[in-house]
Amino acid sequence: MYAFDFVRPATLDEAVAALGGEEAQALGGGQTLIPALKQRLAAPATLVSLTGLPELRGVCAADDGTLCVGGATTHAVVAAEAAAHYPALAALAGNIGDPAVRNRGTIGGSVANNDPSACYPAAALGSGATIRTNTRDIAADDYFQGMFTTALEPGEIITEIRFPVPEKAAYVKFEQPASRFALVGVFVAKYADGVRVAVTGASEEGVFRWTEAEAALSSDFGAGAVSGLSVEADMMIGDLHGSPEYRAHLVKVLTGRAVIAAG
C-alpha cells in the first residue's frame, strides 16, 4: 500500500472534522478498503477509523419496535445480539464471509460501500430500514442508488441503521463459488402493511426491490405466489459465474425459498 496518515477519532465531531481533510477516507472494518489499499488501487492521504466511536457501536431495540444497529458494529456482534430481536438479520450477518471477516467488517462499512454482491444492502432495503447519518435520516429506498453508489455526501458518516422488525423474514444467499459473496441473495420480509423483497448480487444496478413479487406475496405469502412470475434478464449481471438469464432465474428460485424459510 501507499503511505497514509491514520487517525482514530474518539468523537463524532472529530471524525467529521478529520473526514473534511484533503483526500480523507473513512475506514470501518476495512474488509474492502484494506485489500484495495494493498493492491494500490486506492491512495487516501488519511484514513479515518470509525471504530473508536462508542456511539457507533452496538445493537439495541428502540421503543418504537425498530432495531438500531450502530454503524461501526461488526457482523459478529449483529449475529449475536440481533438474534433475539430480528433473527433473519442476525442470520444474514452470521453468514457474511468467514469469522475473521465478521469480526472486523461493519454494517456501516458494508452499506456505505454498497457492493452489488454484499448481503447487508438486501437486508436494509428489504426491511425498509432508515440509514441515519451524522446529518440526516435517509430511507433505504432513497439511499441505494446503484453499484457502489449511495446517497451519502462526501464526509457523511453512517451512525446507525434502524430496521423495522417484520413479522416474518428470511434471507437466502446463493454463493458465488470463489468469493462466496452473493451470486444472488434475496431478502424477504413480511410486515403488517405488506411484503418487501430485496435482491442483491444480481443486477447491474445494485440491490433492488422485486416489486412484482412484493405485490404477489402481499396478497398471498407463500412460495406458490411467485412461481408464475418471471424476472427480466436485461439488467442482470453476466460474468464467469453466471449469465444474466441464470441470475434472473435464481432471483425467482431464491425468493420462493426465502418465503418458505420465513415460514
Place this chain on the structure above:
Amino acid sequence: MPKDHGIGASSKRREDVRFLTGRGRYTDDINLPGQAHACFVRSQVAHGRLNGVNTADAAAMPGVIRIFTAADFEGVGGLPCGWQVTDRHGAPMQEPGHPVLATGKVRHVGDPIALVVAETYDQARDAAEAVVVDIEELEPVLDMKAALADGAPKVHDDLTSNLCYDWGFVEENREAVNKAFEAAHHVTTLDLVNQRLIPNAMEPRVAIGDYNFATDDSTLYTTSQNPHVIRLLMGAFVLGIPEHKLRVVAPDVGGGFGSKIFHYAEEAAVTFAARQLRRPVKWTCTRSESFITDAQGRDHVTKIELALDAEGHFQALRTETYANMGAYLSTFAPSIPTWLHGTLMAGNYKTPLIYVNVKAVFTNTVPVDAYRGAGRPEATFQLERVIDKAAREIGMDPVELRRKNFITQFPYATPVAVEYDTGDYNATMDKLLEIADVAGFEARLAESKARGKLRGLGVNCYIEACGIAPSHLVGQLGARAGLYESATVRVNATGGLVVMTGSHSHGQGHETTFAQVVADMIGLPENMVEIVHGDTANTPMGMGTYGSRSLAVGGSAMVKATNKIIAKARKIAAHLMEASPDDIELKDGRFTVAGTDKSVAWGDVTLAAYVPHNYPLEDLEPGLEETAFYDPNNFTYPAGAYACEVEVDPETGRVTVERFAAADDFGNVVNPMIVDGQVHGGIAQGIGQALLESAAYDEYGQLLTGSYMDYAMPRADDVPFYTVDHSCQTPCTHNPLGVKGCGEAGAIGSPPAVVNAVVDALQRAGHTGVTHIDMPLTPSRVWAAMQG
C-alpha cells in the same frame, strides 16, 4: 495387526511438528545481512512491441540501488527448455527464445520487463511503478485454433507460425487406426475441454540471490522441487556459472504441485543481480503475481473417438488435441501433452489401435507446464468420459463395458509404447464397488429424490505412469536430462544415520517415509535416521520430486546405498566376531553369527568403523558412508477405480459431492496414513478441477480469474469424507521396494468420476440430451445444460 514402525507402519509425520508449530524454515524466512529487495516491472498487456523502457525517474527514487533491463542481460542465456519433441514429420519442435527479461516484445500479462532493486521492498515497488514502459499493443493470440489460422498474429515473430509441434503417436499406426474407424460397428465421439488451472501452492515463490565476491561463490535460495536441476539449468544455460561455484538451496517448500519444478526468470534475475551488486537480492512473489507468473496447468481442447465392435470391445481410439503452451516454453512443457499424455491413452484397456495427435500452440498467456498429474489427468479424463458416453450409446452398464475391455495379462505392451508390469484392474474395481457401496445407490437415489434432488453415480478407472523415468528411454524421447535419483547414507560413529537424498519434500512426508525404509532395512528405530534434502551443497546430484517418483526412484537409490552400508558393516562385524561375512545375519540392529549366540550390536560395528583399532584395515577402508544412484528400468503403473456420487439441485444446478471412494493399487505401501493423505489431497484437487477451478482470460488476454475473488479453490466444505483403500497391491516388479507412487493418483482419477456422476444424475432425471458438460461444472453451467 498393523505395524507400529518401519515399512508398512503409519508413522506420524515427523516434519509436521515444525510445520504445525510455525517452526518451518521457508525461503521467505531467510534474510541475509545486507540484503536488498527486488520488484519486477511486468507487462500489463498480453501482446505488444516493447519500444523502450525509461528508468531515469525511477532510478532517482529513494532507496533505489539499481534497475536492470533486458540490455543488462545481453550475453546472458535465455531460460532453457528441457525437452525437445519431434513432430510427426520428423522435424524438431519450434523452440522460441525465452529471455530472462522481455526483449523486443512482451508476450503475456506478467512478462517481466525490468528488475528494480532497492533497500526495501516498498521502495522497489514504488520505483517499479515509476518505470516508464513504451509498449505498442498488438493483437493478442488467445484461442488455439485461431492461433493456427493463416494470417494469425504471431507470438514469436521469428517462428514460422504459432505451432510448436504437430505430434503424431504412434504415427505409423495412423492409417490402420483410420481404417479401423471406417470398419467400426459403433463410433462414439466426444469434444471436450480440459480447462487451464492455476497451481496455487500455499507458499508463493521466493528467490534470494547471494554472492561472495571474495570466493566467487553464488548461492540461490529458492522455492524449488528440484534444486540440482535448477543449479544445472541456471548455471550452465543462463548465467554461465560452473556448478562448483553455484549452490542452490530449497529449504522447506510449502507445496509445489509441479509449479516449482521449473526454472523461472526470477531465479536467474536475482542471482545475476546479486553478482552485479555484490549484495544479496531477495524477491518474494505476491499472491497476485503468482497468478500471472507461476506456470499454469492443463489447457487442452480435445476431440476423442472410440470405435467399438458389436459386443462392446474397443477396436480403436483416435484423439486430436490442441495443447496450450502459453507464451514461452516452460522447462518441461513440451513433454506434458506428448510423452506424459499420449503414452497413457490405452488406459486400463486392451484397445489394439491408438492414434494420438497433439498440436502444441503458442498463445499470449502464462506458460503452461506440469501440474499434479501432468498429461495423465488429461488422458484419463477424455478416455473415461468417452467410455461412459459409449456405454450409454450402446446401452451397456459402464462398469461392465470397462471390465469387458480390461487388460488382464501382465506384462502388457500397449500400442502406445509402454509396458505395464503388473496390475489387477478387476480387483480394484471389485474393491471399489464394495467400499463405495454401489449396491446401496438405488436407495440413496430414492432418498435424494424424496428431497427434490437429483442424484448420480460416476465410476471410472485410471492408470498413470510414475516413477519417472528410465534415462535411456526419455533420452530417446527428447528429454535433455537423465531421470535417475541419488542417495548418500552416512552412518555416524555412534550408529545414527543421515540420508542425503536428491529427492525433495515439499509436503509429501519424505522425512518420515524414507526414514521408515532405511530404519526397517537395518532394524533400527526410525528416530535414528535423519533425512537431509534440498541443498546442492550437501546432497548428491539428484533430479528432485515430481511425477510420483520419490519413493520409487529416490527410495530405490536409498535402498541401494543402504545395502552397500549393510554389506560393509557385515564385513566389519565378521571381523569383530572372527567369522566369515557370509555367516553374519543382521536382525533388529544386531549382527549375529548364524547358528551361534555370538553377536555384536549395530553401534559396536559403527564405532569400529570410525575408531578402527580392531579393524581389517588392509581389506576395508574405515568409515561407513555410501552413495548410490538408481536409474529405473521402466515407469511404474499405479492404477485404480474411483466412484463419485453427487446430488444436483434441479432448480439451481448446484452440484454437491456426497460420496467419494477410491480403490488404488500403489503396489507396496510404506506408510498407509501418508498414502491416505496423498490420495485425499489429490481427490480434493480433482474435485476442484471438476467443479470449481478455471483460469479464464478475456479477449484482451487479461486474466479474469486473477485472485481468489474469481478463482475458486476447493474448500473443506466442498468435499466429502473420502473412503480410500489401497489393499489391492500388485507390487512393482522392477524396483526393490515394489512401490509405484501415489502422489498424483487422486488428481488423475477423480475429475472424470465427478463429471460422469453429474451427467448420470441429469440423464436419470430425463435430461437425455446432456452427454457432457465441460469443467468446471459450475451451477450456472449445469443449469444451462438442463435448459437444453
